[in-house]
Amino acid sequence: MIVLHHLNNSRSQRVLWLLEELGVPYEVRRYERLPSLAAPPELKAVHPLGKSPVLTEGDLVLAETGAIVAYLAETHGHGRFQPERGSPDWWRMQHFLHHAEGSAMPPLFMKLVFARIPSQAPVLIRPVAKALMRGVDAHLLAPRLAELFDYWDAALADSGWFAGPEPTIADVMMSFPLEAAGARVGFGARRNLPAFVERVHSRPAYRAALERGGPYAYA
Numbered sequence: 020m021i022v023l024h025h026l027n028n029s030r031s032q033r034v035l036w037l038l039e040e041l042g043v044p045y046e047v048r049r050y051e052r053l054p055s056l057a058a059p060p061e062l063k064a065v066h067p068l069g070k071s072p073v074l075t076e077g078d079l080v081l082a083e084t085g086a087i088v089a090y091l092a093e094t095h096g097h098g099r100f101q102p103e104r105g106s107p108d109w110w111r112m113q114h115f116l117h118h119a120e121g122s123a124m125p126p127l128f129m130k131l132v133f134a135r136i137p138s139q140a141p142v143l144i145r146p147v148a149k150a151l152m153r154g155v156d157a158h159l160l161a162p163r164l165a166e167l168f169d170y171w172d173a174a175l176a177d178s179g180w181f182a183g184p185e186p187t188i189a190d191v192m193m194s195f196p197l198e199a200a201g202a203r204v205g206f207g208a209r210r211n212l213p214a215f216v217e218r219v220h221s222r223p224a225y226r227a228a229l230e231r232g233g234p235y236a237y238a
């Protein structure tokens with residue numbers, strides 16, 4: 020039996036979405052974030068890194084969302100959620116599978132962390148911390164994020180999906196950065212990005228995943 024170790028308000032939501040799309044039986048073990056937003060220590064008993072998601076099936080204990088969605092498509096997908104192996108769309112899918120955690124999430128995560136720094140600094144240096152973070156945002160993060168958003172907007176222009184005419188595990192992976200980007204930054208005039216998020220959120224499997232996972236801040 021597949022078991023998904025799921026942390027509230029986390030990347031793990033997209034694994035639930037894929038499991039629902041594939042219609043495979045699975046069990047969800049839910050974990051609640053600590054007030055610091057860290058995962059609770061129990062997750063370390065499942066995987067040494069103590070992060071979510073972790074998927075187990077038989078003897079397999081798999082962390083990293085990209086590896087988990089690739090495993091699910093490969094072993095339970097029966098050809099669904101992947102273009103034809105070796106085709107240009109399949110390579111586009113590979114690109115976005117890696118891009119989601121390797122290139123999209125780091126600046127979004129930095130944005131979240133830097134935004135919190137001023138409120139956690141001692142009161143006396145708070146104005147300095149605020150000015151410093153504003154500078155980092157304006158000169159480093161904002162231009163990098165704008166470049167990424169333009170890239171995604173163009174990638175979605177043809178079909179509304181990231182790798183060909185049908186949804187694939189690339190879309191599953193990219194759903195979290197786009198949800199986070201919409202909530203933390205905003206898309207400006209780029210119409211394909213909010214349309215993608217709406218397209219994902221309106222799928223019956225996504226709605227079912229929300230019910231299995233519990234409240235999720237980005238939907």
Ligand SMILES: N[C@@H](CCC(=O)N[C@@H](CS)C(=O)NCC(=O)O)C(=O)O
Binds near residue numbers: 029
């Ligand atoms: N690249 C990893 C990131 C895993 C990760 O950082 N998960 C977050 C949830 S969004 C987590 O467990 N955070 C709690 C913590 O770091 O303690 C993946 O895609 O699975």
